[in-house]
Amino acid sequence: LGWKFFDADDYHSPESKKKMAEGIPLNDEDRIPWLCALHDVLRREDSSGQDAILACSALKKMYRHVLVGGASALESHQPEQPGENAAVKILFVHLDGPTGIIAGRLEKRRGHFMPPELLKSQFETLEPPSAPESFITVSLEKPLPEIVLEIEHTIF
Numbered sequence: 001l002g003w004k005f006f007d008a009d010d011y012h013s014p015e016s017k018k019k020m021a022e023g024i025p026l027n028d029e030d031r032i033p034w035l036c037a038l039h040d041v042l043r044r045e046d047s048s049g050q051d052a053i054l055a056c057s058a059l060k061k062m063y064r065h066v067l068v069g070g071a072s073a074l075e076s077h078q079p080e081q082p083g084e085n086a087a088v089k090i091l092f093v094h095l096d097g098p099t100g101i102i103a104g105r106l107e108k109r110r111g112h113f114m115p116p117e118l119l120k121s122q123f124e125t126l127e128p129p130s131a132p133e134s135f136i137t138v139s140l141e142k143p144l145p146e147i148v149l150e151i152e153h154t155i156f
Contacts, residue, residue: 001051001053001152001155003050003051003052003053004050004051004052004053005052005053005054005055006038006041006052006053006054006055007054007055008034008038008054008055008056008057009055009112009113009114011034011037011038011041012034012113013030013034015030016030016031016034017113018113020113020114020115020118021113021114021115023115023117023118025118025121025122025125028060028062031063032066032074035058035063035066036066036070036071038054038056038067039066039067039068039069039070039071039088040070041054042067042088042090043070043088046088046089054067057122058092059122059125059126059127060125060126060127061127061129061130061133062074064090064129064133067088067090068087068088068089068090069087069088089134090134091134091135091136091154091155092129092133092134092135092136093135093136093138093151094128094129094135094136094137094138095138095140095147096128096137096138096139096140097139097140097141098140098141099119099123101140101141102119102140103116103119106119136150136151136154138150138151
């Protein structure tokens with residue numbers, strides 16, 4: 001697509017990375033500053049007219065609201081409306097699949113601070129996107145080219 005790509009894991013604080021490496025799941029207090037920083041990255045790209053892709057485990061509806069509306073979304077529990085100062089237009093892609101497939105992929109990942117043992121806590125925290133959020137759900141059981149085509153078809 002020629003869009004900038006950002007991996008949200010690159011924006012975790014050293015303390016959060018250490019916590020996850022020790023097998024301790026992050027909580028809302030750990031995640032909110034991280035999500036606000038990610039909103040700022042997306043806002044910056046949007047302001048410069050640049051489309052971007054962010055790989056991020058925005059597990060809860062509240063987390064997705066923060067990505068869209070920034071810190072102000074925490075006060076209202078709703079993202080700001082498009083056209084307002086801080087809101088960013090985002091299409092969330094919920095990559096959905098069986099725990100076994102995801103666990104297998106995590107087992108193959110090397111040099112990452114989050115151990116596969118934390119996957120259970122991620123599923124326990126997960127609030128899949130729902131209306132009125134702007135999202136699509138794509139099955140991880142499909143081959144990668146099909147996943148990409150489905151996302152591209154939705155965007156364009």
